[in-house]
Amino acid sequence: MFNQLADRFDTIFRNLRGLGKITDSNIQQTSREIRRVLLEADVNFKVTKAFVKRVKDRAEGTKVLKSVKPGEQFIKIIHDELVKLLGEKAKPLELGSKKPAVILIAGLQGSGKTTTCGKLAALLKKQGKSVLLTAADVYRPAAIAQLQQVGETVDVPVYEQGAGDPVVICQSAVEEAGASNTDVVILDTAGRLHVDGEMMSEVQEIAVAVNPHEILFVVDGMTGQDAVNSAEAFSAALKLTGIILTKLDGDARGGAAVSISEAIGVPIKFIGVSEKPDGLEVFDPKRIVDRILGFGDVVSLVEKAQEGVSEDEAAKLEKKLKDATFDLEDFSDQLKQLQNMGPLNQIMGMMPGVNQKMMKVLDLDDRQLVWTKAIISSMTPVERRDPTIINGSRRMRIAQGSGRTVQEVNQLLKQFAQMKKMMKKMGKMKLPKNLKHEMIGLN
Numbered sequence: 001m002f003n004q005l006a007d008r009f010d011t012i013f014r015n016l017r018g019l020g021k022i023t024d025s026n027i028q029q030t031s032r033e034i035r036r037v038l039l040e041a042d043v044n045f046k047v048t049k050a051f052v053k054r055v056k057d058r059a060e061g062t063k064v065l066k067s068v069k070p071g072e073q074f075i076k077i078i079h080d081e082l083v084k085l086l087g088e089k090a091k092p093l094e095l096g097s098k099k100p101a102v103i104l105i106a107g108l109q110g111s112g113k114t115t116t117c118g119k120l121a122a123l124l125k126k127q128g129k130s131v132l133l134t135a136a137d138v139y140r141p142a143a144i145a146q147l148q149q150v151g152e153t154v155d156v157p158v159y160e161q162g163a164g165d166p167v168v169i170c171q172s173a174v175e176e177a178g179a180s181n182t183d184v185v186i187l188d189t190a191g192r193l194h195v196d197g198e199m200m201s202e203v204q205e206i207a208v209a210v211n212p213h214e215i216l217f218v219v220d221g222m223t224g225q226d227a228v229n230s231a232e233a234f235s236a237a238l239k240l241t242g243i244i245l246t247k248l249d250g251d252a253r254g255g256a257a258v259s260i261s262e263a264i265g266v267p268i269k270f271i272g273v274s275e276k277p278d279g280l281e282v283f284d285p286k287r288i289v290d291r292i293l294g295f296g297d298v299v300s301l302v303e304k305a306q307e308g309v310s311e312d313e314a315a316k317l318e319k320k321l322k323d324a325t326f327d328l329e330d331f332s333d334q335l336k337q338l339q340n341m342g343p344l345n346q347i348m349g350m351m352p353g354v355n356q357k358m359m360k361v362l363d364l365d366d367r368q369l370v371w372t373k374a375i376i377s378s379m380t381p382v383e384r385r386d387p388t389i390i391n392g393s394r395r396m397r398i399a400q401g402s403g404r405t406v407q408e409v410n411q412l413l414k415q416f417a418q419m420k421k422m423m424k425k426m427g428k429m430k431l432p433k434n435l436k437h438e439m440i441g442l443n
């Protein structure tokens with residue numbers, strides 16, 4: 001996600017960091033580079049122009065400050081302005097207090113509406129809310145069956161009347177939800193082209209009839225500039241309360257994400273990052289910008305780590321680290337947890353200071369984890385507790401047992417020894433507890 005933007009900003013920042021002072025000429029040059037990077041990533045040209053001007057004005061205004069390193073100061077300006085551009089803070093769903101809350105999902109054909117309905121339903125269910133999905137796409141032949149399938153996957157009921165009048169269907173669904181004391185109704189409408197006047201007035205009619213708390217515009221993040229154009233058209237027809245950008249797991253250049261809020265004045269509330277029911281992330285501008293600018297996304301990382309490790313385990317591990325009794329058994333457990341957090345590339349991509357180029361060099365291979373685990377499980381419990389006893393013949397046996405080479409066994413033992421040494425050092429360091437936890441991925 002946003003790889004191209006991240007790559008380019010990485011280069012700009014490297015140049016900026018080397019600056020002894022900020023001069024008119026390097027402001028000019030950096031502005032030009034930022035403009036090019038944004039346009040290449042398909043950011044809307046008006047948005048780009050306004051953005052570059054804001055950065056330039058601020059950089060010129062801070063020229064006289066002599067405090068921090070000038071380059072860093074410039075980088076902070078770019079960071080802050082990008083966060084502002086993306087809408088500052090995460091904007092949660094506003095569902096009011098009256099039941100049922102109604103969420104209307106609208107957008108172009110194939111943008112990901114039905115999939116997103118399922119993801120939203122799963123998310124709301126996780127928050128303890130009851131949800132009713134509604135099949136208001138009566139045009140595409142398989143649309144109702146698709147929503148039913150989605151409903152089944154996330155275990156949420158689907159309201160449908162077959163092919164009827166979408167306005168009536170939505171009204172009845174809301175009534176039904178009221179009668180069954182359901183918290184939220186999600187209306188999955190048909191995909192429509194904004195040039196299709198009849199279809200646009202139909203969705204307007206639905207909105208008038210059921211007065212939704214949220215009207216969410218679902219848009220394919222891969223479509224770049226076009227995303228802004230269709231957002232403008234939908235926003236002219238409907239009182240949109242939020243945007244959901246889908247398919248950002250692909251190689252979307254990120255242009256839509258960066259331009260769309262500013263273009264129509266509506267916040268991005270979620271992003272779709274996979275086809276699966278849990279592939280929906282709250283859109284948090286600061287975290288996204290940190291990712292784009294290679295500051296790493298420590299918060300996401302920490303959250304992921306938290307999901308994978310219980311507090312008890314964390315405390316136990318910390319004690320082992322302190323006492324330097326951490327052995328290969330624990331190492332294997334750690335690897336398992338790392339795997340639970342997701343693909344290695346994704347995890348590393350969130351680490352501060354890891355940029356795209358490093359990622360390419362690292363060329364992380366998830367299979368390596370599996371191999372490492374295979375090697376460790378070919379050891380005897382005694383060997384795992386005290387790897388120093390692993391001599392040549394034991395190495396050979398372990399290699400054979402795991403189907404890996406002796407070199408790989410050697411490498412693993414060497415890495416483990418280094419890691420242990422580093423941990424001993426860390427154990428002695430007087431760091432705040434939180435930071436230490438963060439360094440070992442346990443916060």
Ligand SMILES: Nc1nc2c(ncn2[C@@H]2O[C@H](COP(=O)(O)OP(=O)(O)OP(=O)(O)O)[C@@H](O)[C@H]2O)c(=O)[nH]1
Pocket residue numbers: 107108109110111112113114115116137140143189190191192246247248249250271272273274275279
């Ligand atoms: N990779 C990825 N694929 C997605 C995402 N969201 C949706 N898709 C895929 O996009 C395709 C279209 O999704 P749908 O949910 O059917 O789109 P729709 O807007 O309901 O389509 P219509 O009802 O025909 O207008 C499907 O193949 C989805 O699996 C996402 O965030 N990431």
Ligand SMILES: [Mg+2]
Pocket residue numbers: 113114115137143188189190191
């Ligand atoms: Mg659909």
